[in-house]
Amino acid sequence: MIPITEVSFVAGAHGAPVCGAVRVEALPDHREEIETILPGAKSVVVLAAPHSRSAIESRNVQVAQYDTIHAYGEAARASHAVALWLEEKGCRAVAVPAFIPIDMAPPRHGMRGAVDWRGAGVAAGIGGYGQSGLLVTREFGPAVRLGGVVTDADLSPGEPLAGTPCVACRKCVEACPMGALSGEGRIDKRKCGDRIFSGGFRAWRNFLVALVEAPAEKRKETAGSRLSLDLWQNFMTGNYYYCFACQAACPVGRPSRA
Ligand code: B12
Ligand code: SF4
Ligand code: SF4
Incomplete structure (x- = not known):
């Protein structure tokens, strides 16, 4: 069993300071897709890369878009680093797209990811659902981009938080x-x-x-x-x-x- 603290260290060093893991059985709605990505997968690493709050609060939407490119980039960089690190340990591991590319063909029409990162994050205990439907982390609220890795490694799984960090302010x-x-x-x-x-x-x-x-x-x-x-x-x-x-x-x- 690889401790999640070791995986979190790698993710944190590559741009994703929040990280957890969940067993594939805990994501029954996505089991088939996960099995297609990596047959025999046992665990899913889910990680979060923060936005700049100042950028997403800006009235100039282009700076928020620019920040999003970087936050997605950080999530991808961290996922890739974790996948390579797990491979070095003799496991198989695939970094999964955080959003794009996504299946745009019917019936999904881009409305369902290969892995539901919010659901995976809640199951891994890196945050809880907000009234917005977004995953709310303690560290950065919902101002994060989520991504991760599917692996056949046995990772110590997290547990859902006892309560959500959302304070229901609406x-x-x-x-x-x-x-x-x-x-x-x-x-x-x-x-x-x-x-x-x-x-x-x-x-x-x-x-x-x-x-x-x-x-x-x-x-x-x-x-x-x-x-x-x-x-x-x-x-x-x-x-x-x-x-x-x-x-x-x-x-x-x-x-x-x-
Ligand atoms: C399709 C999609 C959309 C669609 C549909 C969103 C949706 N609700 O499904 C649209 C276009 C509307 C959308 C909008 C946005 N999106 Co979007 N989207 C996705 C995408 C690609 C797939 C989501 C998916 O598979 N949905 C289908 C199923 C899983 O969703 P569902 O049927 O609604 O089921 C959910 C509810 O049932 C909920 N739920 C279940 N139980 C409970 C209990 C409680 C108490 C609550 C509150 C909720 C809840 O949990 C399920 C999801 O886990 C994900 C990336 C990914 N692969 O996860 C990003 C993603 C969810 N989007 C994201 C973001 C940031 C946005 C936007 C802010 C736009 C933007 N500027 O980027 C808005 C926010 C809208 C909102 N408030 O939810 C982030 C969310 C980050 C976070 N902190 O949670 C993600 C994870 C992208 C990423 N990689 O970071 N998105
Ligand atoms: S749910 Fe509303 S506030 Fe959130 S991204 Fe969509 S339109 Fe904007
Ligand atoms: S804390 Fe307030 S703003 Fe944040 S998700 Fe919950 S209700 Fe929405």
Whole structure:
């Protein structure tokens, strides 16, 4: 049995200061996908890389997007380092994408990850569910990006926390510009998706249709429209979320300021 403290040390040294482990049996809804990723997998490492609070609280969404690229990068870097470390110990281990790439084909349509990182994090005891439905860590609240590793190593599993760090203040519910949250983790996924993906796949599809349907003399204008430029930038940078309000509003784990 490899102690989780050793794995946490590796994760922490590579950008993910919060880390835990869960047995595959504790994630029954994802067992099949986990078995496809790594036959004979026994454990899932789940880790969290923090956002900069100042960036996700900024009114300039592009700095929050930029910060997200880095937080995802840190989660990926830590996952990769943990996987290689476990391999050095003679185990098999696969770093799993934190979000992208994700299965966009029906029936999932990008709405279900290979591993449900929030559920895995709750089971591993690195945080608890918030009213926002997000995983709330003690250290950084919900302002984290989650990722991890699937492995055939026997890791000492964590246990769910006795209580969630969420203090039920409902600031996340009030902050949501779409009214998509109604507390206790209930979320209208379509409403949220309309906002966060306003420069995502649906916008891309609508843009293509508009371009094809535009009269010949308008095509150049459509191709150079504001939406086209935004989409270009999103593709180039690899990030396109347009809302962070429920993560930013949460008081848990917020650094105290002078
Ligand atoms: C699809 C997806 C979305 C969809 C659907 C979200 C959803 N609720 O499923 C949409 C587009 C709406 C979305 C929005 C956002 N997302 Co998103 N998303 C994902 C993704 C890729 C898959 C999630 C999934 O598999 N859902 C399907 C199932 C598992 O979810 P479900 O049916 O709703 O079931 C949940 C509830 O039943 C809940 N639950 C069960 N029991 C209980 C009990 C209580 C008391 C409560 C409260 C909840 C609860 O737990 C289940 C999940 O564990 C994950 C990455 C991943 N692989 O995990 C990121 C992920 C969940 N997203 C994330 C983030 C940050 C966001 C956004 C803030 C957008 C942004 N700026 O990035 C918003 C937040 C919306 C919100 N408040 O939840 C982070 C969350 C980090 C965290 N601290 O929890 C993740 C983990 C990405 C990452 N790798 O860090 N997302
Ligand atoms: S990401 Fe924005 S739109 Fe989506 S639930 Fe959170 S606050 Fe609401
Ligand atoms: S903002 Fe308040 S209610 Fe929402 S997750 Fe954070 S502590 Fe819980």
